Amino acid sequence: MPTSSDERVRIGDAEFPKPFVNGLEFNAPVHGTWNIVHIGFRIPEAHQIYICADNCLRGVVMTAAEMGELGRFSSVVLEEDDMTHSGRIEETTIEGVTDCLRKLAKIPPVVIVFPVCVHRFMGCDIGYIYKELEKRFPDVIFIRGFMDPVMQKRGTTPDQRLRKAMSDIIPKLPVKEDTVAFAGSDMPASENDFKKILEFNSKTVKDTADCRTLEEYLSTGEASLFICQYPAGLMAAKAITQRLDRKYIYCPLSFDFDTVEEEIRQSGLSVPDGFFEDGKEACIAEMKKLKDLIKDTPVAIDYTAVPKPLSLARFLKDNGINVTTVYLDAVDGSEKADFEYLQKNFPELILHSTMHVSDRRPVRSNENVLAVGQKAAWFEGTGNFVNMIEGGGFYGFSGICEFIRLMEDAFNNSKDMRDIVPRKGLGCRSCI
Amino acid sequence: MKKTYRILPVYTGDVSGAASALYEFGGMTVIHDPSGCNSTYNTHDETRWFDKESLIYISGLNDIDAITGNDDKFISDICAAAERMKPRFIALANSPLPYLNGTDFKGICRVLEEKTGLPCFYVNTNAMHDYSMGQSEAFLSFAKKMLQSPEKKIPNGVNIIGMTPLDLTSTKIELSGYETVSNWGLNTSYDEAVRAAEAELNIAVSSSGIAACKYMEEEYGIPYIKGLPWEGKPSDYMDVERKPSVNFIVGEPVISGSIAAYIKIKTGIDYNVIATTEITDGLLLKCDRKCHGEEELEEALKEADNIIADPMVRLISPPNANFIELPHFALSGRLYLKKIPDLLKPGLYYPGI
Known part of the structure; x- marks a missing residue:
């Protein structure tokens, strides 16, 4: 199956993991991601x-x-x-x-x-x-x-190596079994099942993305377990746990219930009774609300919003949401199953490159589109978008529920896209 | 150490300058670079993305192609893009790695012309100079490649040369008795730009316009003057005599010199220019000076009474000096974008005149 030389391709015709030919590169005026x-x-x-x-x-x-x-x-x-x-x-x-x-x-x-x-x-x-x-x-x-x-x-990219270099200075401190650290992400853990479960297990939680002092940052060296939820941080998580002889869990925001349950169970942490059942039910109920609200509104997703955009597309499609386009330039290896699932069950889904030369002149429809991510918002020319990068620190059923609520909010409330997306580093202070 | 910066940013670089100069000319500008130049230009050095499209791309150079000097991919990618996007011309800009390995851009241009049938030229940048150098190279290269001897001249036709958002925000120049033939290059177009040789006068409104003006003078006999044209008539800021003083205007020399001349005419007060961008030959009076880098500028401002400069320069200015803010996009970028005055209306930025 040939890789597409066009800026867009049906997923049914797309090649894994590189759907698009490399060529000259365009850069959209969208800068919420971190450098x-x-x-x-x-x-x-x-x-x-x-x-x-x-x-x-x-x-x-x-x-x-x-x-x-x-x-x-x-x-x-x-x-x-x-x-x-x-x-x-x-x-x-x-x-x-x-x-x-x-x-x-x-x-x-x-x-x-x-x-x-x-x-x-x-x-x-x-x-x-x-x-x-x-x-x-x-x-x-x-x-x-x-x-x-x-x-x-x-x-490896400069930012992958930087995350590793930043973790290299964390010293090997005497291990504290009740201490767990989130590491490798830019977004602090927020609506996150692991955070809740760690609290349930009376663990002390540290987060390298949310340290106020250098001492606090270095003290993550006493953690017995490291949790990495962002792909670019995995190299750092592997390196530090190997050096400190500790364990790590890698669990980027996934929208697949079985994956979430399996990852949480594999952590060995205790979970409250009914945790999985309640979580799934809440997600299903929230998703029904979303569908009732947006009906057949087209939805576009981009790869900067969540680490697994195809997992999100699959989840939404399976729940009747009219996802039309996923903006990405390559498919991560961890998304192969989702890619193949979508290819088989929703072959009309469009994959759209974000840096193809023709993207300089994006063709925008007059239809109102609900976008997930800044790039999708810019390409679709919509103010109705979920303003998020890197999964926003979300994980698990609580993360999925909150994500769906953000989609509802984005549908109901338009944002000033032109003001928001040129700002660098979403979540950081912006003086412009 | 002159090469270090403690608190000030550097000016916009030459690659961004080249892209900015050619933004509205209808061509395709390709920066031979892995990634950084494009992102920098796109984010910090260009304001027009949402209002006006432009075919500006990078090659996405990788380490192996850079090490082996593999130009084939570069050429074939450009041909494919040109076929798809139909630009009026192709401009190639250099960056540090192709500069280091001696990539033959002129040769590549010849190959591209043959393959695409489009005019193609090289803008001699390497990312190690400021935007004024990149703009200057771009305007000059465009002039050499794209202008032709005119069949007719436009009586009192004038070109404005050296105008981009990096220095100026407005193109509202009112010149009584003159007709604007082209503006290089803000609020303009390919069709306008290629008519430049029909003009009878060039006005260089920044140092980056000087080289193209000189070329057009030699090639098409078009005289030029330098300076912002205030109050309806072209005037050369260097004709206004100024004396040494401890009042300084910091920035690009033609614009700063024009402001200093205007203040002198209106108030009799002498301001000296401290040129902090690279092109200064023939653009400074004896009382003016050139400064390279933060350390030298900080030293030069030590005795200042009054300073007109970008707000960021305040960070290295003596605290007791009177400081008048004149934001410059090529220095402070988007930080003071909303406060940049229309430099063609001097009353807006120098209160009291």
Whole structure:
């Protein structure tokens, strides 16, 4: 089955896991997702330093500026002479980072350093750079970030590696069996069955996405169990649990009842009587309300809203919701079963690329569409959308119920899409 | 250390500048880059997405293609996109990795012209310069490739050159006795831009318009002046004499120089320009100066009495200096977007004149 060279394809005709041909890339003016700057600031008191060319620097420094966090951000500009003189890029990086730190009123306890693509391509001796920096600033914990998008097509993305690097500084503390930590996500756990079950089990719950102090962040090293609910954080969760010799559970927001039940049961945690039955009933009741409300309104979903967009599409379709389009560019391996299910049972469902060249001129219908996610909202030109990224910290039956309520709310109340979607980093402070 | 920034952002980069300059000219601009340049430009350096489309893309370069210098995918992807989107021309912009591996953009342009039948040109960027350089290169490259000797001249026809949202928000220039032939490049179009050689006068409203103006002067005999045209007539800000002072205007030299000239004419007060963008040759008076980077600018402002600058410059200004905010999109981006005044109406940004 050929991969589509068009921007849209029926799922019945689509190829797994890459439905679309790679080509020139379009970037929609939709920016609610987090980048490495937002992620790095999740460590309280951490200072970020980027070493890169003007144009590359502009994006990250303005991210920090729009967050009102320029005080925790410094930069070193690379110029042509750094590329053409042997050893200059190491020198500029070391002296630049040193100068940045010495200009601060107080040396921060944690510094995330971000070399870039050109450091890799020039064969820069990164190990030497950190050795020298650690010698100059022995009290500083240096986190080894990287802003190298050139690597992301064929390997891990910069944000996956950053999450891992951020977890590398969490120390191996004496284990506390009653402590559990959420880790690897940007969104703190909110409407989340695991959070409820942990409370039921009288566990102390920590969350790396919701720490107020560096001490609190580092104290997650005493957790006996780590829960990761975001795919880009899995690498970090695996690494830290291996290093600390702890267990982890990986359970991104799924809309499949059996998956939820299985994941919770496998955790070994006690659940209240009737937990699963009540949860399922609540979801079904909420879904019925949604269907009665929106009837056959077309629904479009994008991959930035939830980690498993096809799981959501399947759940909605199975419950009679008129999902017409899923915006994504590739299908995650964990969604293969959902992909095949939809392919077989709902072959007319459209998969739509978010970066195809023709997306620069999106064709929008006059029909009122209910969108899930900012990109779906922009492509469909609708203010009726669920404003969410990365699953919003939701999980389980309570998460599904709350998600459906957000769809109801989005249907009833239009938002100012043009004002909302250009803002970076949903959930972060925005000064624009 | 001149290369470090403690608190200020850098200006918009050259790649974004190139894309901004060509935004409305009807072509397809392709940035040969993995991802970052496109996102930066898209998010922080461009305001027109919701109102006006433009074919601006990245190549999505990966490590293997960069290491091996594989241009085939780049070329075939551009051909496919051109076939689909039907641009009037193709412009290619460089970024750090293709710059490092010496990608032959001019050669690629020749191949693309042959394959697509479209005019194709290279904008010499590498992401290591500011937006004024990228805009300047883009305008110049467009002029060299797309302009032709005109069959007729438009009497008193004038081009406005060097105008993008990175510097200016409005195109409401009223020039009595003149007819605007083209604006490079805000609120304009391909059909307008390619008529530029029919004009009898060019006005460079920013430093990024100078190179294209010089080219048109040499090639088509069109004279140019530089400066914002206030009060209905073109005037060159460098004709207004100013003396050394401790009042400073910080920013792009043509716009800052125009403001300084205007203040001098209206009030007799001397302001000196501190040019913080890269193109300054022939654009500063003796009392003015150029500053590169945050450290140098902070030092230059130490003795200031009055400062007109983007609000972010306040962060490195002496606390006792009188500070007049003049937001500049190419510096503070979206932070003060709603407060950017119409620079063609000077009374709005310099109270008291």
